[in-house]
Amino acid sequence: MLNEQQLKRVSEAVFAIASAPEVEVILSSSDSSLTRFANNTIHQNVSSADDNLTIRTVKAGQVGSASLNRFDEASLRSAVKAAETVMELTRHDPDTVPMQEQTECHMKNRTFFDSTAEFSAMDRAEKVSAAFKMCEKAGCEAAGILSSGSSRIGIANNKGLLQFHESTSAKYSITVEADDVSGWAEITGRNVDELDFTEATERAIQIWKDSHEPAQLEPGKYDVVLPHDAFANFVLFLSFMGFNPRSYHEGTSPLSGKLGDRVFGKNITLTDDFDHPLSLGMPFDFEGTPRKRVDLVKQGVLENIVYDRKHAVKYGEKPTGHGLKQPNAYGAFPGNIIMDAGDSSMSDMVAETDYGVLVTNLHYVNVLKPSDLTLTGMTRDGVFLIENGKVVTPVRNMRFTDSVLRVMNNITHISSEVKPASAFFGGSFVLPAVRAQELEFTSGTEF
Amino acid sequence: MKDLALHCIDTANSLGASYSDIRIIEQTDEDIATYNGAVGNIGLRKSLGYGIRVICNGAWGFASNNVMTPEGIEKTTARAVAIAKASATTLKEPVKLAGKEVHVDTWRTPVLIDPFDVPVDQKFDLLFAIDHELRKDTRIRMASASMGFTREHQWLMTSEGSWIDQLLYRGGAGYQAMAVDDSGERQVRSYPSSHRGQNMTMGYELVESLPLLEEAPRIREEAVQLLSADPCPSGKADIILDPTQLCLQIHESVGHATELDRVLGMEANFAGTSFCTTEKKGNFRYGSDIVNLVADSTVPNGLATIGYDDDGVPAQRWHIVRNGIFENYLTNRELAHVVNDDRSRGCNRAMGYQNVPIVRITNLSLMPGEWDFDDLVADTGDGIYMMNNRSWSIDQRRLNFQFGCELAYEIKDGNLGRMLKNPTYQGITPKFWGSCDAICGQDHWQLWGVPNCGKGQPMQTAEMSHGSAPARFRNITVGVGS
Numbered sequence: 001m002l003n004e005q006q007l008k009r010v011s012e013a014v015f016a017i018a019s020a021p022e023v024e025v026i027l028s029s030s031d032s033s034l035t036r037f038a039n040n041t042i043h044q045n046v047s048s049a050d051d052n053l054t055i056r057t058v059k060a061g062q063v064g065s066a067s068l069n070r071f072d073e074a075s076l077r078s079a080v081k082a083a084e085t086v087m088e089l090t091r092h093d094p095d096t097v098p099m100q101e102q103t104e105c106h107m108k109n110r111t112f113f114d115s116t117a118e119f120s121a122m123d124r125a126e127k128v129s130a131a132f133k134m135c136e137k138a139g140c141e142a143a144g145i146l147s148s149g150s151s152r153i154g155i156a157n158n159k160g161l162l163q164f165h166e167s168t169s170a171k172y173s174i175t176v177e178a179d180d181v182s183g184w185a186e187i188t189g190r191n192v193d194e195l196d197f198t199e200a201t202e203r204a205i206q207i208w209k210d211s212h213e214p215a216q217l218e219p220g221k222y223d224v225v226l227p228h229d230a231f232a233n234f235v236l237f238l239s240f241m242g243f244n245p246r247s248y249h250e251g252t253s254p255l256s257g258k259l260g261d262r263v264f265g266k267n268i269t270l271t272d273d274f275d276h277p278l279s280l281g282m283p284f285d286f287e288g289t290p291r292k293r294v295d296l297v298k299q300g301v302l303e304n305i306v307y308d309r310k311h312a313v314k315y316g317e318k319p320t321g322h323g324l325k326q327p328n329a330y331g332a333f334p335g336n337i338i339m340d341a342g343d344s345s346m347s348d349m350v351a352e353t354d355y356g357v358l359v360t361n362l363h364y365v366n367v368l369k370p371s372d373l374t375l376t377g378m379t380r381d382g383v384f385l386i387e388n389g390k391v392v393t394p395v396r397n398m399r400f401t402d403s404v405l406r407v408m409n410n411i412t413h414i415s416s417e418v419k420p421a422s423a424f425f426g427g428s429f430v431l432p433a434v435r436a437q438e439l440e441f442t443s444g445t446e447f
Numbered sequence: 448m449k450d451l452a453l454h455c456i457d458t459a460n461s462l463g464a465s466y467s468d469i470r471i472i473e474q475t476d477e478d479i480a481t482y483n484g485a486v487g488n489i490g491l492r493k494s495l496g497y498g499i500r501v502i503c504n505g506a507w508g509f510a511s512n513n514v515m516t517p518e519g520i521e522k523t524t525a526r527a528v529a530i531a532k533a534s535a536t537t538l539k540e541p542v543k544l545a546g547k548e549v550h551v552d553t554w555r556t557p558v559l560i561d562p563f564d565v566p567v568d569q570k571f572d573l574l575f576a577i578d579h580e581l582r583k584d585t586r587i588r589m590a591s592a593s594m595g596f597t598r599e600h601q602w603l604m605t606s607e608g609s610w611i612d613q614l615l616y617r618g619g620a621g622y623q624a625m626a627v628d629d630s631g632e633r634q635v636r637s638y639p640s641s642h643r644g645q646n647m648t649m650g651y652e653l654v655e656s657l658p659l660l661e662e663a664p665r666i667r668e669e670a671v672q673l674l675s676a677d678p679c680p681s682g683k684a685d686i687i688l689d690p691t692q693l694c695l696q697i698h699e700s701v702g703h704a705t706e707l708d709r710v711l712g713m714e715a716n717f718a719g720t721s722f723c724t725t726e727k728k729g730n731f732r733y734g735s736d737i738v739n740l741v742a743d744s745t746v747p748n749g750l751a752t753i754g755y756d757d758d759g760v761p762a763q764r765w766h767i768v769r770n771g772i773f774e775n776y777l778t779n780r781e782l783a784h785v786v787n788d789d790r791s792r793g794c795n796r797a798m799g800y801q802n803v804p805i806v807r808i809t810n811l812s813l814m815p816g817e818w819d820f821d822d823l824v825a826d827t828g829d830g831i832y833m834m835n836n837r838s839w840s841i842d843q844r845r846l847n848f849q850f851g852c853e854l855a856y857e858i859k860d861g862n863l864g865r866m867l868k869n870p871t872y873q874g875i876t877p878k879f880w881g882s883c884d885a886i887c888g889q890d891h892w893q894l895w896g897v898p899n900c901g902k903g904q905p906m907q908t909a910e911m912s913h914g915s916a917p918a919r920f921r922n923i924t925v926g927v928g929s
Contacts, residue, residue: 036904044713047527071514092485124533125534126536144715184716366838376838401849
């Protein structure tokens with residue numbers, strides 16, 4: 001794993017070699033491991049130690065870029081030459097902005113835990129072995145992952161910028177299966193010692209137990225209770241396509257032209273906060289700009305979107321520290337959305353539902369219609385019919401097809417507990433569970 | 448390279464491994480793009496490293512690194528062995544590799560023009576010309592054009608005695624235009640197809656063979672026309688799917704469904720499992736009699752066309768579905784024995800040196816029928832012809848799918864009629880393939896690349912191609928969410 005001193009040494013070597021007026025170095029280094037299991041046995045067990053260096057050179061609005069994973073002088077010279085050759089051949093971009101100057105950035109929360117960085121293959125085997133025993137006792141089989149590792153990222157440029165951040169993370173995800181039904185649970189955090197593996201395994205087993213002999217439910221509109229991770233699927237596409245500066249200003253975001261307008265229900269407040277205690281964020285973006293806490297939606301009103309440096313200058317705004325590696329056409333997106341908690345609970349949501357469904361998680365959610373952010377996806381790993389405030393029976397999985405904008409305007413209950421949550425296609429949010437009215441389910445499946 | 452590889456195998460032997468292999472990979476990638484008249488992306492990436500797999504105490508361990516020294520190899524091999532020993536603590540049955548594979552060989556993707564020899568400014572000139580053409584109508588708010596190329600040099604050594612040197616080239620180009628009107632309606636058209644255009648195992652001659660600039664006016668006009676097109680009707684309809692959509696249909700509902708690791712539950716926590724369980728082999732009706740789906744890692748220019756997979760198994764061609772009946776899985780050496788195959792089908796592939804090989808879809812295609820396209824439209828009477836994938840989703844057993852396309856045409860009285868926007872269709876896999884009653888002939892057959900298939904934990908992306916000719920499916924649910 002490369003450290004801050006090595007970042008300084010490598011970046012100074014690159015600056016000495018390069019002739020471009022502006023030179024930027026992004027150094028990333030990771031040591032990650034993942035134990036993968038299925039059928040109550042480990043079937044894949046991997047570890048990867050890797051480093052990467054990206055050099056960006058800029059001269060009069062012309063940009064070049066080259067990446068490598070070797071740091072000897074000959075390799076650095078070759079990469080600088082490649083970046084500068086490309087730079088000379090590309091066209092002038094009038095929107096190119098000067099590189100970020102040094103600005104202090106801070107995080108109040110601890111992001112690196114030695115116990116997580118050093119969590120060994122045998123440690124992981126012990127944890128998953130305990131899960132296998134619980135599943136065998138219950139009569140089911142476990143499939144999932146336990147990952148742990150550390151990563152470092154540093155950004156430096158020849159204008160004096162030097163940002164460095166290190167972090168650890170761990171994730172345990174378990175699917176419990178047998179008798180043609182399944183249950184699921186997932187936990188994640190910076191510190192593996194704080195993850196309650198037993199609770200997660202018990203939760204997945206309980207969902208599996210409750211899922212036996214599912215009934216077939218007709219497609220239609222149902223009030224739906226969405227736990228944190230299921231709800232994350234709606235937030236994920238909002239983060240990519242809603243608050244992006246390029247699409248907002250070009251008129252292709254579903255929120256375009258609506259800054260200052262009420263876009264969601266009054267009970268919805270969304271903030272991008274890299275330094276929330278449960279967030280897995282970092283204190284600067286991939287341009288080295290300090291990341292800001294941004295109020296995106298306040299009581300349903302669209303307050304802000306996020307900006308990288310290029311789009312901030314282009315549209316007369318201030319960068320918020322959400323930029324991606326340059327050059328890129330996409331711009332920026334808020335990757336650490338936090339939604340304000342409410343005063344409800346999952347049990348209250350069920351109790352206050354006359355007729356609806358309780359979902360465990362969603363699968364393969366994708367955009368069907370960008371204009372109103374209509375998504376489609378399947379339920380998975382436990383779906384239950386609610387009648388008169390009680391869960392009455394498990395039901396077979398169904399496909400929903402509905403608009404994020406409509407869902408965010410029809411949330412009736414928000415849990416008081418927020419958790420780290422990610423969608424099928426990723427994301428790192430801190431979200432409550434919610435109850436939404438009349439989610440449209442459009443078809444069913446055979447299990 | 449060979450000395451480092453031998454050092455790995457010797458180290459693994461000395462640490463008690465019963466099997467070991469090392470893949471050393473030197474890879475160069477170039478991605479360039481334009482966006483609305485400016486450089487959208489430019490990146491040249493080079494990497495060199497290795498991934499080491501061992502079986503120790505009957506279980507797998509894998510570790511990767513980029514320190515290209517004997518000490519780095521020793522440390523990484525020891526890490527892989529320690530991981531395997533940890534895996535073995537939960538072992539039920541020791542890993543059993545199918546059929547000994549010993550090959551000393553060299554394989555090269557046939558390339559006429561090395562894309563890395565073509566100057567960046569020449570590539571940008573073409574992309575900017577396309578960009579300019581697409582944005583001639585002010586309703587085109589977003590125009591993006593891109594090219595991407597990969598040169599992957601692999602050296603694989605196994606403790607069984609294989610030493611395989613492969614040089615693989617992949618690449619392609621494409622573009623997209625988004626039209627927006629004052630009401631907020633937005634429509635997208637891509638060329639030559641969605642999912643980054645067309646991608647193949649070819650050199651820059653692929654880019655030169657595509658009429659990219661020539662087709663840009665049509666794509667621009669179609670995107671604008673879609674703004675005022677009628678929506679796809681909802682209900683049941685006979686549909687004809689173009690190869691640009693069948694590509695994803697084959698990928699999601701046949702390719703992933705017949706990956707043996709999924710079938711055996713190894714992907715259950717993320718990508719899911721499969722309805723196509725092992726008792727169905729050789730007897731399950733997957734589609735109608737005319738449906739023949741063939742896996743082929745030897746097909747010219749396919750994105751998964753290779754000499755050997757990452758198990759060191761030679762490329763092959765075989766039926767997944769023959770005359771509608773499910774016949775074989777996509778397999779690797781670890782799992783082939785489960786379905787009583789004495790040899791792997793050669794589908795084990797990894798993304799780069801950093802990842803462990805897993806079962807991946809290879810090139811998988813629907814074999815052509817005998818229909819002429821115009822005759823098929825005429826015979827259909829009333830229906831919908833859909834093309835170019837825009838949206839995709841399928842359940843975790845690969846049964847309930849729903850696809851959206853960029854563009855459709857109504858078929859009325861045996862002719863192609865009005866343009867339809869937001870076309871979608873939904874079905875259940877075996878019922879859907881069972882409703883296929885006509886496939887166009889070889890003259891209409893096209894091979895399309897999927898350059899970004901995600902699978903596994905940690906997530907890996909892989910590449911493959913799917914060929915087909917336009918095919919008709921009867922009485923399909925259409926217009927969901929239109």
